[in-house]
Amino acid sequence: MSDAFRTLRMPMSREDARSLRAGDMVLLEGEIVITAGLPTIQRLVACAEEGRDPPIALAGGSLFHLGSYSQEMPAGGLEILYMNPTTSTRFNPLMPRLIRHFGLTAVGGKGGLDTACAAAMREVGCVYLSFLGGGAPLHSAAIRAVREVAYPDLVAHYRLVRLAVEGLGPVTVGIDAHGNSLFETLQAQARDRMEGILATLAASRQDAKGG
Amino acid sequence: MPITYQAVKSLSAQLYDWSLRAVPADTLDGLARALATETHDGARKVLQMMLGSARKAEAEQRYVCSDAGVPVYHVTIGTAARLEGDIKAAISDGFDELVATISPPLLKHVTNPLTNERGYKGRDMPLVTWDVAGGADWVEILCQPKALGSGRWAALETFSFPSLAEIEAYVMKVVMQAGSQHCPPVIIGVGIGGSFDVAARIASKATMRAIGTTNPEPVLAAMEERLLRAVNATGFGPMGTGGDTTALAVHVDYASGHGYTPVAVCFNCWINRRTRARLHADGSVERFE
Numbered sequence: 001m002s003d004a005f006r007t008l009r010m011p012m013s014r015e016d017a018r019s020l021r022a023g024d025m026v027l028l029e030g031e032i033v034i035t036a037g038l039p040t041i042q043r044l045v046a047c048a049e050e051g052r053d054p055p056i057a058l059a060g061g062s063l064f065h066l067g068s069y070s071q072e073m074p075a076g077g078l079e080i081l082y083m084n085p086t087t088s089t090r091f092n093p094l095m096p097r098l099i100r101h102f103g104l105t106a107v108g109g110k111g112g113l114d115t116a117c118a119a120a121m122r123e124v125g126c127v128y129l130s131f132l133g134g135g136a137p138l139h140s141a142a143i144r145a146v147r148e149v150a151y152p153d154l155v156a157h158y159r160l161v162r163l164a165v166e167g168l169g170p171v172t173v174g175i176d177a178h179g180n181s182l183f184e185t186l187q188a189q190a191r192d193r194m195e196g197i198l199a200t201l202a203a204s205r206q207d208a209k210g211g
Numbered sequence: 212m213p214i215t216y217q218a219v220k221s222l223s224a225q226l227y228d229w230s231l232r233a234v235p236a237d238t239l240d241g242l243a244r245a246l247a248t249e250t251h252d253g254a255r256k257v258l259q260m261m262l263g264s265a266r267k268a269e270a271e272q273r274y275v276c277s278d279a280g281v282p283v284y285h286v287t288i289g290t291a292a293r294l295e296g297d298i299k300a301a302i303s304d305g306f307d308e309l310v311a312t313i314s315p316p317l318l319k320h321v322t323n324p325l326t327n328e329r330g331y332k333g334r335d336m337p338l339v340t341w342d343v344a345g346g347a348d349w350v351e352i353l354c355q356p357k358a359l360g361s362g363r364w365a366a367l368e369t370f371s372f373p374s375l376a377e378i379e380a381y382v383m384k385v386v387m388q389a390g391s392q393h394c395p396p397v398i399i400g401v402g403i404g405g406s407f408d409v410a411a412r413i414a415s416k417a418t419m420r421a422i423g424t425t426n427p428e429p430v431l432a433a434m435e436e437r438l439l440r441a442v443n444a445t446g447f448g449p450m451g452t453g454g455d456t457t458a459l460a461v462h463v464d465y466a467s468g469h470g471y472t473p474v475a476v477c478f479n480c481w482i483n484r485r486t487r488a489r490l491h492a493d494g495s496v497e498r499f500e
Protein backbone atom coordinates (compact mmCIF):
# COMPACT_ATOMS: atom_id res chain seq x y z
CA MET A 1 0.00 0.00 0.00
CA SER A 2 2.77 2.41 0.99
CA ASP A 3 4.74 1.63 -2.19
CA ALA A 4 2.52 3.91 -4.20
CA PHE A 5 3.74 6.97 -2.32
CA ARG A 6 6.90 8.93 -2.87
CA THR A 7 9.24 8.84 0.13
CA LEU A 8 10.95 12.08 1.08
CA ARG A 9 14.16 12.33 3.02
CA MET A 10 13.89 14.52 6.14
CA PRO A 11 14.93 17.18 6.90
CA MET A 12 13.41 18.00 3.54
CA SER A 13 15.60 19.68 0.96
CA ARG A 14 14.40 23.00 -0.40
CA GLU A 15 14.24 21.36 -3.80
CA ASP A 16 11.97 18.56 -2.60
CA ALA A 17 9.77 21.11 -0.83
CA ARG A 18 9.36 23.10 -4.03
CA SER A 19 8.65 19.94 -6.04
CA LEU A 20 5.50 19.19 -4.04
CA ARG A 21 1.98 20.32 -4.91
CA ALA A 22 -1.00 20.78 -2.59
CA GLY A 23 -2.90 17.49 -2.45
CA ASP A 24 0.15 15.24 -2.96
CA MET A 25 0.54 12.43 -0.45
CA VAL A 26 4.04 11.41 0.65
CA LEU A 27 5.91 9.30 3.18
CA LEU A 28 8.65 10.72 5.39
CA GLU A 29 11.97 9.20 6.37
CA GLY A 30 14.86 10.70 8.31
CA GLU A 31 14.85 13.29 11.09
CA ILE A 32 12.03 15.54 12.21
CA VAL A 33 11.55 17.99 15.09
CA ILE A 34 8.20 18.09 16.87
CA THR A 35 6.25 19.89 19.60
CA ALA A 36 2.59 20.47 20.46
CA GLY A 37 3.16 23.36 22.84
CA LEU A 38 2.35 27.03 22.47
CA PRO A 39 4.89 27.93 25.22
CA THR A 40 7.48 26.00 23.19
CA ILE A 41 6.74 27.90 20.00
CA GLN A 42 6.90 31.12 22.03
CA ARG A 43 10.35 30.15 23.32
CA LEU A 44 11.51 29.46 19.78
CA VAL A 45 10.24 32.85 18.66
CA ALA A 46 12.18 34.39 21.57
CA CYS A 47 15.32 32.60 20.31
CA ALA A 48 14.72 34.13 16.88
CA GLU A 49 14.09 37.61 18.35
CA GLU A 50 17.19 37.53 20.52
CA GLY A 51 19.43 35.84 17.96
CA ARG A 52 20.02 32.80 20.18
CA ASP A 53 20.34 29.23 18.95
CA PRO A 54 17.36 27.04 19.85
CA PRO A 55 18.19 23.98 21.98
CA ILE A 56 17.62 21.77 18.94
CA ALA A 57 18.93 23.05 15.61
CA LEU A 58 16.09 24.10 13.30
CA ALA A 59 17.80 25.94 10.44
CA GLY A 60 16.64 24.51 7.13
CA GLY A 61 14.77 21.81 9.01
CA SER A 62 11.24 20.74 9.73
CA LEU A 63 9.06 21.59 12.69
CA PHE A 64 5.81 19.72 13.11
CA HIS A 65 2.92 20.31 15.51
CA LEU A 66 3.01 16.77 16.82
CA GLY A 67 2.64 15.92 20.48
CA SER A 68 4.39 12.95 22.00
CA TYR A 69 4.85 11.23 25.32
CA SER A 70 8.57 10.90 25.92
CA GLN A 71 10.11 9.21 28.91
CA GLU A 72 13.53 8.10 30.10
CA MET A 73 14.22 4.42 29.72
CA PRO A 74 15.53 2.49 32.72
CA ALA A 75 18.67 1.63 30.77
CA GLY A 76 19.22 5.28 29.84
CA GLY A 77 18.17 7.11 26.71
CA LEU A 78 14.68 8.15 25.80
CA GLU A 79 11.66 6.57 24.27
CA ILE A 80 8.48 7.89 22.75
CA LEU A 81 5.39 6.01 23.80
CA TYR A 82 3.02 7.63 21.35
CA MET A 83 2.75 10.56 18.97
CA ASN A 84 -0.07 12.39 17.17
CA PRO A 85 -0.68 15.79 15.51
CA THR A 86 -2.37 18.77 17.13
CA THR A 87 -4.33 21.65 15.59
CA SER A 88 -1.85 23.98 13.90
CA THR A 89 -4.04 27.07 13.56
CA ARG A 90 -3.47 28.10 17.15
CA PHE A 91 0.17 28.77 16.21
CA ASN A 92 -0.82 30.98 13.25
CA PRO A 93 0.48 34.29 14.64
CA LEU A 94 3.90 32.83 15.50
CA MET A 95 4.69 30.57 12.58
CA PRO A 96 5.63 33.14 9.90
CA ARG A 97 8.45 34.39 12.14
CA LEU A 98 9.78 30.87 12.68
CA ILE A 99 9.42 29.84 9.04
CA ARG A 100 11.39 32.88 7.86
CA HIS A 101 13.99 33.03 10.60
CA PHE A 102 14.94 29.36 10.50
CA GLY A 103 14.24 28.91 6.80
CA LEU A 104 12.12 25.86 7.55
CA THR A 105 11.40 23.53 4.63
CA ALA A 106 8.49 21.67 6.18
CA VAL A 107 5.94 22.41 8.88
CA GLY A 108 2.80 20.45 9.66
CA GLY A 109 0.24 19.09 12.08
CA LYS A 110 -3.46 19.06 11.37
CA GLY A 111 -6.05 21.62 10.28
CA GLY A 112 -3.66 23.87 8.34
CA LEU A 113 -2.18 27.36 8.77
CA ASP A 114 -3.42 30.76 7.59
CA THR A 115 -2.61 33.02 4.64
CA ALA A 116 0.22 34.86 6.39
CA CYS A 117 1.92 31.54 7.08
CA ALA A 118 1.34 30.39 3.48
CA ALA A 119 2.97 33.62 2.27
CA ALA A 120 6.04 33.02 4.46
CA MET A 121 6.21 29.45 3.22
CA ARG A 122 6.11 30.55 -0.38
CA GLU A 123 8.90 33.07 0.20
CA VAL A 124 11.14 30.53 1.90
CA GLY A 125 10.26 27.33 0.02
CA CYS A 126 8.40 25.42 2.71
CA VAL A 127 5.41 23.03 2.73
CA TYR A 128 2.69 22.25 5.28
CA LEU A 129 2.01 18.56 5.83
CA SER A 130 -1.30 17.31 7.22
CA PHE A 131 -1.02 14.27 9.51
CA LEU A 132 -3.87 11.95 10.42
CA GLY A 133 -5.44 12.98 13.75
CA GLY A 134 -6.30 9.87 15.72
CA GLY A 135 -3.38 8.21 14.02
CA ALA A 136 -1.24 7.56 17.09
CA PRO A 137 -0.84 3.80 16.43
CA LEU A 138 0.38 4.48 12.87
CA HIS A 139 2.59 7.49 13.63
CA SER A 140 4.16 5.90 16.70
CA ALA A 141 5.07 2.77 14.72
CA ALA A 142 7.14 4.94 12.34
CA ILE A 143 9.48 6.17 15.10
CA ARG A 144 12.95 4.61 14.86
CA ALA A 145 14.86 6.58 17.50
CA VAL A 146 14.64 9.55 19.82
CA ARG A 147 17.63 11.79 19.20
CA GLU A 148 17.07 14.69 21.57
CA VAL A 149 14.49 16.13 23.95
CA ALA A 150 14.66 19.80 24.92
CA TYR A 151 12.68 21.88 27.43
CA PRO A 152 12.20 19.04 29.96
CA ASP A 153 10.58 21.55 32.33
CA LEU A 154 7.47 21.54 30.10
CA VAL A 155 4.72 18.87 30.10
CA ALA A 156 5.62 15.94 27.84
CA HIS A 157 3.72 16.96 24.71
CA TYR A 158 5.10 20.51 24.84
CA ARG A 159 8.75 19.42 24.78
CA LEU A 160 10.83 19.91 21.67
CA VAL A 161 11.82 16.48 20.38
CA ARG A 162 14.09 15.37 17.54
CA LEU A 163 13.17 11.97 16.15
CA ALA A 164 14.31 9.55 13.51
CA VAL A 165 11.36 8.16 11.55
CA GLU A 166 10.77 5.73 8.72
CA GLY A 167 7.60 5.32 6.67
CA LEU A 168 5.83 8.12 8.52
CA GLY A 169 2.55 8.85 6.75
CA PRO A 170 1.34 9.11 4.11
CA VAL A 171 0.86 12.76 4.92
CA THR A 172 -1.02 15.18 2.69
CA VAL A 173 0.62 18.34 1.37
CA GLY A 174 -1.93 20.84 2.71
CA ILE A 175 -0.05 23.98 1.65
CA ASP A 176 2.66 23.90 -0.99
CA ALA A 177 5.63 26.23 -1.49
CA HIS A 178 3.86 27.99 -4.35
CA GLY A 179 1.10 29.61 -2.35
CA ASN A 180 -1.56 26.91 -2.85
CA SER A 181 -3.43 25.95 0.29
CA LEU A 182 -6.02 23.19 0.36
CA PHE A 183 -7.42 24.76 3.52
CA GLU A 184 -8.00 28.11 1.89
CA THR A 185 -9.27 26.61 -1.35
CA LEU A 186 -11.72 24.42 0.55
CA GLN A 187 -12.95 27.30 2.74
CA ALA A 188 -13.48 29.43 -0.37
CA GLN A 189 -15.15 26.55 -2.19
CA ALA A 190 -17.50 25.91 0.75
CA ARG A 191 -18.29 29.64 0.93
CA ASP A 192 -19.08 29.66 -2.77
CA ARG A 193 -21.27 26.60 -2.42
CA MET A 194 -23.14 27.89 0.63
CA GLU A 195 -25.86 29.70 -1.27
CA GLY A 196 -26.67 26.54 -3.17
CA ILE A 197 -26.44 24.42 -0.03
CA LEU A 198 -28.91 26.68 1.81
CA ALA A 199 -31.24 26.61 -1.22
CA THR A 200 -31.16 22.81 -1.23
CA LEU A 201 -31.95 22.80 2.50
CA ALA A 202 -34.92 25.11 1.82
CA ALA A 203 -36.16 22.86 -0.98
CA SER A 204 -35.99 19.75 1.20
CA ARG A 205 -37.82 21.58 4.01
CA GLN A 206 -40.56 22.34 1.48
CA ASP A 207 -40.66 18.68 0.38
CA ALA A 208 -40.89 17.55 3.99
CA LYS A 209 -43.86 19.87 4.51
CA GLY A 210 -45.59 18.72 1.35
CA GLY A 211 -44.99 15.03 2.08
CA MET B 212 -27.03 -6.45 46.29
CA PRO B 213 -26.18 -2.76 46.56
CA ILE B 214 -24.16 -0.99 43.91
CA THR B 215 -21.00 -0.05 45.74
CA TYR B 216 -18.41 2.71 45.79
CA GLN B 217 -15.83 0.15 44.68
CA ALA B 218 -17.89 -1.03 41.70
CA VAL B 219 -18.49 2.52 40.48
CA LYS B 220 -14.85 3.43 41.00
CA SER B 221 -13.44 0.54 39.01
CA LEU B 222 -16.00 0.88 36.24
CA SER B 223 -15.20 4.61 35.89
CA ALA B 224 -11.52 3.79 35.45
CA GLN B 225 -12.20 0.91 33.05
CA LEU B 226 -14.60 2.84 30.82
CA TYR B 227 -12.00 5.54 30.29
CA ASP B 228 -9.28 3.01 29.54
CA TRP B 229 -11.48 1.13 27.04
CA SER B 230 -12.50 4.34 25.32
CA LEU B 231 -8.89 5.19 24.49
CA ARG B 232 -7.96 1.94 22.76
CA ALA B 233 -10.74 1.41 20.24
CA VAL B 234 -13.19 3.23 18.01
CA PRO B 235 -16.86 2.31 18.69
CA ALA B 236 -18.42 -0.22 16.30
CA ASP B 237 -21.10 2.17 15.01
CA THR B 238 -18.36 4.62 14.06
CA LEU B 239 -16.25 1.99 12.28
CA ASP B 240 -19.37 1.04 10.31
CA GLY B 241 -19.98 4.70 9.50
CA LEU B 242 -16.41 5.11 8.27
CA ALA B 243 -16.68 1.96 6.16
CA ARG B 244 -19.93 3.23 4.60
CA ALA B 245 -18.26 6.56 3.88
CA LEU B 246 -15.32 4.80 2.24
CA ALA B 247 -17.72 2.93 -0.05
CA THR B 248 -19.20 6.17 -1.39
CA GLU B 249 -16.29 8.63 -1.15
CA THR B 250 -15.24 9.75 -4.64
CA HIS B 251 -12.10 11.71 -3.81
CA ASP B 252 -8.87 9.63 -3.98
CA GLY B 253 -6.97 11.40 -1.22
CA ALA B 254 -10.05 11.24 1.01
CA ARG B 255 -10.37 7.51 0.41
CA LYS B 256 -6.77 7.06 1.50
CA VAL B 257 -7.35 9.11 4.66
CA LEU B 258 -10.48 7.07 5.50
CA GLN B 259 -8.50 3.85 4.98
CA MET B 260 -5.81 5.14 7.32
CA MET B 261 -8.47 5.94 9.91
CA LEU B 262 -9.82 2.42 9.75
CA GLY B 263 -6.25 1.08 9.88
CA SER B 264 -5.39 3.20 12.88
CA ALA B 265 -8.55 2.08 14.71
CA ARG B 266 -7.86 -1.59 13.96
CA LYS B 267 -4.24 -1.35 15.06
CA ALA B 268 -5.23 0.43 18.26
CA GLU B 269 -7.72 -2.28 19.17
CA ALA B 270 -5.51 -5.20 18.17
CA GLU B 271 -2.43 -3.89 19.98
CA GLN B 272 -4.33 -2.10 22.76
CA ARG B 273 -2.74 1.24 21.90
CA TYR B 274 -4.27 4.68 22.23
CA VAL B 275 -6.03 5.80 19.05
CA CYS B 276 -5.01 9.35 19.81
CA SER B 277 -2.54 11.01 22.11
CA ASP B 278 -5.10 13.58 23.12
CA ALA B 279 -6.84 11.40 25.69
CA GLY B 280 -9.19 14.29 26.36
CA VAL B 281 -10.46 15.30 29.75
CA PRO B 282 -12.66 12.91 31.73
CA VAL B 283 -16.37 13.39 31.07
CA TYR B 284 -18.89 11.02 32.63
CA HIS B 285 -22.66 10.88 32.33
CA VAL B 286 -24.21 8.90 35.15
CA THR B 287 -27.80 7.68 35.23
CA ILE B 288 -29.02 6.25 38.53
CA GLY B 289 -32.09 4.05 38.64
CA THR B 290 -34.57 5.14 41.31
CA ALA B 291 -34.80 1.54 42.52
CA ALA B 292 -31.01 1.05 42.70
CA ARG B 293 -29.55 0.52 46.15
CA LEU B 294 -26.33 2.46 46.56
CA GLU B 295 -23.56 1.98 49.08
CA GLY B 296 -20.82 4.50 49.70
CA ASP B 297 -19.94 7.85 48.18
CA ILE B 298 -20.82 7.29 44.53
CA LYS B 299 -19.79 10.82 43.59
CA ALA B 300 -16.30 10.42 45.03
CA ALA B 301 -16.07 7.01 43.36
CA ILE B 302 -16.03 8.63 39.92
CA SER B 303 -13.17 11.02 40.62
CA ASP B 304 -11.29 8.40 42.64
CA GLY B 305 -11.68 6.05 39.67
CA PHE B 306 -10.15 8.61 37.36
CA ASP B 307 -7.30 9.27 39.81
CA GLU B 308 -6.60 5.57 40.01
CA LEU B 309 -6.57 5.34 36.24
CA VAL B 310 -4.08 8.21 35.97
CA ALA B 311 -1.82 6.51 38.51
CA THR B 312 -1.88 3.08 36.90
CA ILE B 313 -2.61 3.35 33.18
CA SER B 314 0.12 2.36 30.75
CA PRO B 315 1.33 4.16 28.76
CA PRO B 316 0.75 7.23 30.97
CA LEU B 317 -1.73 9.90 29.91
CA LEU B 318 -0.60 13.35 28.90
CA LYS B 319 -1.62 16.22 31.18
CA HIS B 320 -4.69 17.77 29.60
CA VAL B 321 -6.67 19.07 32.58
CA THR B 322 -6.24 22.82 32.20
CA ASN B 323 -6.85 25.63 34.66
CA PRO B 324 -8.73 28.11 32.43
CA LEU B 325 -7.38 31.11 34.33
CA THR B 326 -3.70 30.23 34.11
CA ASN B 327 -3.55 27.60 31.33
CA GLU B 328 -1.51 25.39 33.65
CA ARG B 329 -1.98 21.72 32.90
CA GLY B 330 -2.09 18.65 35.07
CA TYR B 331 -4.24 15.62 35.86
CA LYS B 332 -6.45 17.31 38.42
CA GLY B 333 -8.51 20.45 38.56
CA ARG B 334 -11.64 22.08 39.84
CA ASP B 335 -14.79 20.10 38.93
CA MET B 336 -12.74 17.47 37.11
CA PRO B 337 -13.94 14.87 36.10
CA LEU B 338 -16.86 16.67 34.49
CA VAL B 339 -19.89 14.65 35.56
CA THR B 340 -23.60 14.94 34.76
CA TRP B 341 -26.25 13.13 36.81
CA ASP B 342 -29.60 11.82 35.71
CA VAL B 343 -32.21 9.44 37.11
CA ALA B 344 -34.08 6.59 35.46
CA GLY B 345 -37.51 5.92 36.94
CA GLY B 346 -37.93 2.42 38.37
CA ALA B 347 -34.57 1.03 37.18
CA ASP B 348 -32.37 -0.87 39.63
CA TRP B 349 -29.11 -0.21 37.80
CA VAL B 350 -26.53 2.56 37.50
CA GLU B 351 -25.36 3.43 34.01
CA ILE B 352 -22.13 5.27 33.28
CA LEU B 353 -21.22 6.70 29.91
CA CYS B 354 -17.67 7.94 29.47
CA GLN B 355 -16.95 10.38 26.68
CA PRO B 356 -13.47 11.92 27.11
CA LYS B 357 -13.53 15.26 25.36
CA ALA B 358 -10.59 16.35 23.23
CA LEU B 359 -9.35 19.84 22.46
CA GLY B 360 -9.40 19.33 18.70
CA SER B 361 -13.14 18.77 18.48
CA GLY B 362 -14.29 20.40 21.74
CA ARG B 363 -12.87 23.73 20.63
CA TRP B 364 -15.44 24.29 17.86
CA ALA B 365 -18.70 23.98 19.75
CA ALA B 366 -20.87 27.11 19.65
CA LEU B 367 -24.22 28.38 20.88
CA GLU B 368 -26.33 31.31 19.81
CA THR B 369 -29.66 32.45 21.16
CA PHE B 370 -32.37 33.48 18.70
CA SER B 371 -35.90 34.68 19.21
CA PHE B 372 -38.65 32.76 17.46
CA PRO B 373 -36.25 31.47 14.78
CA SER B 374 -37.51 29.72 11.66
CA LEU B 375 -36.11 26.30 10.77
CA ALA B 376 -34.23 28.07 7.97
CA GLU B 377 -32.44 30.29 10.51
CA ILE B 378 -31.63 27.35 12.75
CA GLU B 379 -30.19 25.33 9.90
CA ALA B 380 -28.23 28.31 8.56
CA TYR B 381 -26.68 28.70 12.00
CA VAL B 382 -25.63 25.04 12.06
CA MET B 383 -23.93 25.62 8.71
CA LYS B 384 -22.22 28.74 10.05
CA VAL B 385 -20.69 26.74 12.91
CA VAL B 386 -19.66 24.03 10.45
CA MET B 387 -17.86 26.71 8.40
CA GLN B 388 -16.06 28.02 11.48
CA ALA B 389 -14.70 24.57 12.27
CA GLY B 390 -13.79 24.04 8.61
CA SER B 391 -10.90 21.61 8.33
CA GLN B 392 -9.84 21.65 11.94
CA HIS B 393 -11.83 19.20 14.06
CA CYS B 394 -10.55 15.93 12.60
CA PRO B 395 -13.48 15.26 10.28
CA PRO B 396 -15.52 13.22 9.51
CA VAL B 397 -17.27 14.40 12.65
CA ILE B 398 -20.43 13.55 14.52
CA ILE B 399 -22.48 16.72 14.96
CA GLY B 400 -24.88 17.26 17.84
CA VAL B 401 -27.50 20.00 17.59
CA GLY B 402 -29.60 21.09 20.59
CA ILE B 403 -32.51 23.46 20.04
CA GLY B 404 -34.53 25.31 22.67
CA GLY B 405 -34.94 24.83 26.40
CA SER B 406 -32.56 27.26 28.03
CA PHE B 407 -28.89 28.11 27.57
CA ASP B 408 -27.60 25.11 29.53
CA VAL B 409 -30.33 22.72 28.37
CA ALA B 410 -29.64 23.37 24.67
CA ALA B 411 -25.94 22.68 25.22
CA ARG B 412 -26.71 19.51 27.12
CA ILE B 413 -29.06 18.29 24.38
CA ALA B 414 -26.43 18.92 21.70
CA SER B 415 -23.80 17.07 23.68
CA LYS B 416 -26.17 14.15 24.33
CA ALA B 417 -27.06 14.00 20.64
CA THR B 418 -23.42 13.20 19.80
CA MET B 419 -23.71 10.09 21.99
CA ARG B 420 -26.49 8.53 19.94
CA ALA B 421 -25.24 5.66 17.79
CA ILE B 422 -24.45 6.51 14.17
CA GLY B 423 -26.89 4.87 11.76
CA THR B 424 -29.87 5.09 14.13
CA THR B 425 -32.91 7.01 12.94
CA ASN B 426 -34.40 9.78 15.02
CA PRO B 427 -37.83 8.55 16.19
CA GLU B 428 -39.37 11.96 15.45
CA PRO B 429 -39.97 12.24 11.69
CA VAL B 430 -39.45 16.02 11.65
CA LEU B 431 -36.05 15.64 13.28
CA ALA B 432 -35.14 12.61 11.18
CA ALA B 433 -35.76 14.65 8.01
CA MET B 434 -33.79 17.57 9.41
CA GLU B 435 -30.85 15.32 10.29
CA GLU B 436 -30.80 13.82 6.84
CA ARG B 437 -30.82 17.12 4.96
CA LEU B 438 -28.26 18.69 7.32
CA LEU B 439 -25.93 15.72 6.84
CA ARG B 440 -26.18 16.15 3.08
CA ALA B 441 -25.59 19.88 3.46
CA VAL B 442 -22.50 19.43 5.65
CA ASN B 443 -21.04 16.89 3.26
CA ALA B 444 -21.68 19.20 0.31
CA THR B 445 -19.16 21.68 1.80
CA GLY B 446 -16.31 19.46 0.62
CA PHE B 447 -13.95 19.81 3.60
CA GLY B 448 -13.58 16.03 3.69
CA PRO B 449 -11.64 13.65 5.94
CA MET B 450 -8.99 15.57 7.95
CA GLY B 451 -10.21 18.67 6.11
CA THR B 452 -8.05 18.08 3.07
CA GLY B 453 -10.97 17.65 0.68
CA GLY B 454 -13.63 15.04 0.00
CA ASP B 455 -17.29 14.13 0.30
CA THR B 456 -17.16 13.00 3.92
CA THR B 457 -17.09 15.87 6.40
CA ALA B 458 -19.62 14.37 8.83
CA LEU B 459 -20.68 10.82 9.60
CA ALA B 460 -23.89 11.93 11.27
CA VAL B 461 -25.91 14.95 12.35
CA HIS B 462 -28.09 14.31 15.39
CA VAL B 463 -30.72 16.84 16.40
CA ASP B 464 -32.92 17.10 19.46
CA TYR B 465 -34.91 19.83 21.16
CA ALA B 466 -36.71 20.95 24.28
CA SER B 467 -39.58 23.39 24.48
CA GLY B 468 -38.72 26.83 25.74
CA HIS B 469 -39.99 30.37 25.73
CA GLY B 470 -39.56 31.71 22.19
CA TYR B 471 -36.01 32.74 22.92
CA THR B 472 -34.33 29.75 21.39
CA PRO B 473 -30.74 28.79 22.05
CA VAL B 474 -29.23 26.65 19.29
CA ALA B 475 -26.17 24.67 20.35
CA VAL B 476 -23.88 22.84 17.96
CA CYS B 477 -21.07 20.54 19.04
CA PHE B 478 -18.73 18.07 17.42
CA ASN B 479 -17.06 14.80 18.11
CA CYS B 480 -14.01 13.99 16.02
CA TRP B 481 -13.92 10.84 13.87
CA ILE B 482 -12.61 8.60 16.67
CA ASN B 483 -15.90 9.33 18.47
CA ARG B 484 -14.60 8.09 21.79
CA ARG B 485 -17.34 6.79 24.06
CA THR B 486 -17.98 3.76 26.24
CA ARG B 487 -21.03 2.86 28.27
CA ALA B 488 -21.90 0.18 30.79
CA ARG B 489 -24.47 -0.65 33.44
CA LEU B 490 -23.92 -1.91 36.95
CA HIS B 491 -26.76 -4.24 37.87
CA ALA B 492 -28.22 -5.12 41.23
CA ASP B 493 -26.88 -8.70 40.92
CA GLY B 494 -23.32 -7.36 40.69
CA SER B 495 -22.96 -7.93 36.94
CA VAL B 496 -21.57 -5.36 34.52
CA GLU B 497 -23.31 -5.02 31.17
CA ARG B 498 -21.20 -3.27 28.58
CA PHE B 499 -22.90 -1.57 25.64
CA GLU B 500 -20.22 0.38 23.83
Ligand code: SF4
Binds near residue numbers: 133277
Ligand atom coordinates in the same frame (compact mmCIF):
# COMPACT_ATOMS: atom_id res chain seq x y z
S1 SF4 C 1 -9.69 15.94 17.47
FE1 SF4 C 1 -8.20 14.74 16.31
S2 SF4 C 1 -6.31 14.90 17.47
FE2 SF4 C 1 -8.00 15.50 18.83
S3 SF4 C 1 -8.68 13.60 19.90
FE3 SF4 C 1 -9.90 13.80 18.05
S4 SF4 C 1 -8.78 12.57 16.53
FE4 SF4 C 1 -7.38 13.04 18.18
